[in-house]
Amino acid sequence: MIVMKFGGTSVANAVNINAVKAIALKASQNGKIFVVASALSGITDQLLLASQLASAKNEEFRELLSQIEKRHLDLVRELLPLEIQSSVLSHIKRSLNQLETLLEGCFLLGEKTNRSADAILSFGELLSSYIVYEAIKSVSANVAYKDSRELIVTDANFGKATVDFEKTNQNIREYLSESNSPITIFPGFIASTTSGETTTLGRGGSDYTAAILGAGTSASLIEIWTDVNGMYTSNPKLVKQARTIDAISYHEAMELSHFGAKVLYPPTIQPALDAKIPIAIKNTFEPENPGTLIGGAIEGSGGPIKGISHMENITLLTLEGSGMIGVAGSSKRLFAVLSRHGINVVFITQASSEHSICIGISDSDAGIAESAVNNEFASEISANRISPCILEKGLCIVALVGEKMKSHQGLSGRMFSTLGRNNVNIRAIAQGASERNISVVIEKRDVNKALNSLHETFFEDNIRQINLFVIGVGNVGRRFMDQLKKQQQFLRSDRKINIRVIGISTSRKMVFEENGIDLEQWEMRLEAGNPADIQEMIETVKQLNLHNSVVVDITASSDVAGIYGAFLGKNIAVVTCNKIACSSEYQHYNFLKELSRQYNAPFLFETNVGAGLPIIDTLKNLVASGDKVHKIQAVLSGSLNFIFNNYDGSVPFADIVTEAGIQGFTEPDPRIDLSGLDVARKILILARESGNVMEIDDIERKDFLPEGALNAASVPDFFALISKDEKHFEAMVSKAKEFGSRLKYVAEFADGKASVGLQVIAPEHPFYHLEGKDNIVLFYTDRYFDQPLIIKGAGAGADVTASGIFADVIRVGNN
Template sequence: MKVLKFGGTSVANAENIKKVKDIVQNAVKDQKIVVVVSALGGVTDLLIETAQLASQQDEKYTDLLQEIERRHLESIKDLIPVAQQSKVLSAVKREFNILETLLEGAFLIGEITPKLSDKIVSYGELLSSFIINEYFESEKLYSVFKDARTLIITNENFGKGIVDFSTTNQLCETYFGTVSFDVVVVPGFVASSREGNSTTLGRGGSDYTASIIAAAIEAEKLEIWTDVSGMYTANPKLVHQAVAINEISYEEAMELSHFGAKVLYPPTIQPVLAKGIPMHIKNTFNPEANGTLITKNSNGTKRAVRGISHIENIALLSLEGSGMVGIPGVSKKLFEVLSNGEVNVVLITQASSEHSICLGVSQDDIYKAETLINEAFAYEISLGKIKPLIVEKDLAIVALVGDNMKSHQGLSGRMFSSLGKNNVNIRAIAQGASERNISAVIELKDVKKALNTLHEKFFEDNIKQLNLFVMGVGNVGAKFLKQIEQQRKFLKEQMKLNVRVIALSNSRKMVFDQGGISLSKWQEQLQNGEQADIQTFVKKVNELNLRNSIFVDNTATELVSNTYGEYLRNSVSVVTCNKIASSSVYSNYLQLKDLSRKYNAPFLFETNVGAGLPIIDTLKNLIASGDKVTKIQAVLSGSLNFVFNNFDNTTNFENVVKQAQEEGYTEPDPKIDLSGIDVMRKILILARESGYKMELEDIENESFLPQECLDTDNVDDFYTSLVQNKKHFDSIFEKAASKNCRLKYVAQFENGKAKVGLQEIPEGHPFYNLEGKDNIVLFFTERYVEQPLLIKGAGAGADVTASGIFADIIRIGNF
């Protein structure tokens, strides 16, 4: 004989109940079966709400009662042939008349007792099982209804009755040992006391009913049919990569169910475990799926961690004080007072110094627990030996579960380091002696991030998901997105990095998609997005709180750079080609660096100097290895190098500048490049990264532009001024050519001072043959004294800048 239990979603309506019938019809071909059913989906909650309204003397309870009755009557009309409906409808209406009387009683006296509450909520399962059995009979199944209250006996702990297994087992053995029907339909959740009063087995108790019966009759198998295909490696609603677990041990399933895996009511496992009866969790809506088979340990040594689970709305209670050290009975007194107050403790941790005890309880029990403990230790608190109870709210517990965790070293370290890298703060830790469970208390807001981080670490072949929030999709941004699209497969297969773009924004529109924006259709999605707003963008990024979040700034806007601190404070890494933040006042630059370290969120700006060239990274490695920079000489503007490499006595200076702008080598406002401010920012960044404190105004700027050009207010006026000063630019070229020199805009840092300006470079100098848009940097250090460390290559252009941003993202991925 097999026992099949169907949950509320499986019997939510007539359409679903027909699926249940098909499953039962298929199962009964081989053997007799017991079918345990829950109330129609959502009815138990409605009954509880109806009872509460009645006890508050709110007449709206009658509307809910009518809604409950309507659902049951509609199910009968949809399931039972018209010729057979009359007797079923009459029987159900009689039961609703009794239910109405019970609720009227609660309404009249203005209260509801636990005893009456159990009587009322039991109607959900009693009605659904009666209707389903009548439907089975109408479909020619040899079926009979059996009231669980005549089989399962409990005490009178209404709301969660304690089962008298001795009596219950005897009643089940007697009945099922003699029944001749192929199918026996039993209501779940409900039972009766020895005194004959209706009781219930707790929310989720239908699973427990099925397990009790299965154990009593030593069934071949217990099948739990629900709306998911088994127990998952994590909650699939929060972790989309979660997968169903094919096989799991009783103990592992018990741990997962206790820690929030709602697919299974925790007490369900114990009865079948004692008898060694296999339990199979199956999907009513996908009966062909494997589901999860729960048996004795069949995991072997294949995988240490079998699942990740969590409990939300937890509070931590900390009892601390010097008066606890070495004093026997403190723990006993603490747990006894909570036990007497019916406060369930879900986590315990105690410092080895005995100075403190930390407990995790449901947030619903905070007030009661705090009152009880402070009263119990009032004398010790008054003497100052123990502090008043410390309460922390809005927490959650995440747990790794697995039978073989004890035989694998370093699991705790991997768990906590992966959470730490995502700045998930751990408030308390607990690990049982069996080492089947490692639990950590974290902030409630970090649950989704923590679960995804741990799932990625233990179940996804260590593939790290990077979630990008990109602002700026012009020349550089568009190239960057194209590069991600091209390399996505390579990154996943070869580097174990899964790069997703979650948000995009330009100056007009922004779009967010938690599932990842399609990089082949991003323009269309962005065009249909909402109105762009920098602060709204920041708020949404931080509210999503995704693991491995990276903000990518492809703009040159100060307003955007001013938001970096808000990202870093929320553990969102920042990658930028925008030079404004790193060249802003030194205190702001330093603060961003400090925030990056404090919140474990990289702040990378390799493309601030040299686009895709590894200039800053090389400099960092020199400093980290103990070297000291003494002098820097560099051509740092690809745009200016392009301009002066293409400007001669056959061209107009204005036209060369326009060409540089059109090819994407200059900023949108070319005056930023030609005025030297861009190069000043770059040498300032290199000086700061070398360990020197310096401000932008400390840099000497030997500008080659006439003051008239510098005083222009817009791009058009700037170009006009270039035309008007043609002779000035021609004379600069002619003067250098007469000396057989080439013009290069050079940045130099030495002895704590920096300057930038146009220089005449003679033949034979390292800068002389610098072509096109290339950059070159010479680092003179205590190790590189006579021959400097030289870095040379393309230092401007959308493609190379995008590749530099991409490289910074890969650095974070490998972090």
């Protein structure tokens, strides 16, 4: 004997009901089955709204009733053979006439009772189950229909009735012994009192109906057929990496369903648990998928955590005061008053000091609860022994669930450290003595980040997901995107890092896709995006609130550099090749570093100095290990090194500068490089990272350009000026050649002072043989006093800069 329940999506239309029919007929070949049908998806909500409109004397309920009627009649006409449609349509219309009478009564009286609401809501299942019955009967005569109200007996608690299992089980056993049909169809959700009045079993009660029938018949299996492949390790709508759970215990399933796993109505499990009947969660649209099996002592696969669930729209109610310490019965009074007002408590925690007790309730109950609790403790509040209760609304409960949690140490620590790293503030904590569940209360806005980060920690084989927001896809940015596309699969399989690009922005356009932008089509998606708006971009990144978010700035924009704080303060990492922020006022630079430390948001800018060379990282490691930097000498401009390595007077200086720009060695405005400002920024950053307080104006810059060149009105004007004064540059080169030397643009820092400028370098100096666009840095420290630590290599170019940015992103992934 198998009991099969089909949910609202499974019976939503003719195609789906035909799938249900095929599944039921196949199952009936192996023995007797009971089939429980939910209302068509969305119908229960429409019935509830119609009853509310009618009781409010709003005529719009009639239009809603017409929509309900049309949907069911259209379904019959599409689903059933023409020769049997007439009788079925007549039955549906008679039922709808009864429904209309009930709604008219609510309209005339201007009120809706719980009793009338149950009667109205029952029509969803009554109509759908009858249509399913007729669909199966059209191909098989061996099918019966039974109204669940004739078997399931409850009390008169309309809206969420309590089942009288003794009478119900007796009725079910009697029906089973009398029925010869291999298939019997039942409406879910509904039952009746001993006097025959219709009651309902609570939203999701069709699952419960199946469990009640299963327990009453001692079924071998209860199957819950829905539109997903079983219970998931987390909500797959929020956690894309969530996967189905192959097997789970009754208690684990109960915990997960209680905390929001909507695939199963929580009360369903108890009758199956009592009767030791396994429950299978199956997909109507993938019937061959094994789904999830719920039972006793099921080991299944995986670690101690079986799932991560969450419950939204939670209010924390806190009652505290010295009047609770050592006073017996305070908790009892609190829970008693909530019970009298029908308020369900879903979360409880109390400090060992007895000074306060904190409970979680639904947001919808918050107002009633506040009034009821304050009235109950009015005398203590007036005497200032207890404070008026405190409400915090709009929260969410996140729960780790697993039967084997009690035998594994450190799970709580991993949970809390994961949330802490992602800047998710925990408002309250609860863990039962059974240790099947660790629950925390957090802000609702953090739920996506919390679920994804916890899922990554406990289920994803140490695969860390990084969500990128890329600003700037010019020469360097385009190379970065190409490198990312090429390495995406390798990073996931070899480095256990899954990188998704969530947003891309330029000065003109921006695009965001929460599930990740296809890197094969990013240019097309960007072109079709919205107009760029820097404030809208900031708000979008914040609202998405994705875990392991990284903003990647591949621009030279002061506007973009000015918004780093908005991200770092929200636990969003920043990776940048833009030197403006780190070379801005020391107070701002230090502020960004403090934000990074305070909110555990990496702020990485390796490419600010030396492009892809590990200069800043090496310097940080020296300082962190206790070494002290005394002096820095460096050639830090790949563009200037390229220019002076290639300029010998045979080709005009302006042409060499133009070629450097074409190859991507200079900034878009080459005056930034040729003025020494770019190099000054770099030595300033190195001085600051060495632990020195210094401003850009403290750095001496020695100008080598013709007078007035830097003040040119535009870049073309600048090139015109330097083209006119070619002899100025020829003279500089000739002077260096006289001494067998070369020109290098050198940055120096020593004794708290820094300078940048063109120097004549002798052949014996390490800088002399620096070719092409290479950079070189010499660190003189306590440990490298006589012989400096030297870092040398390509210090400019789109590819190496992109790879340096890429390396910083990987550092975030490994953080």
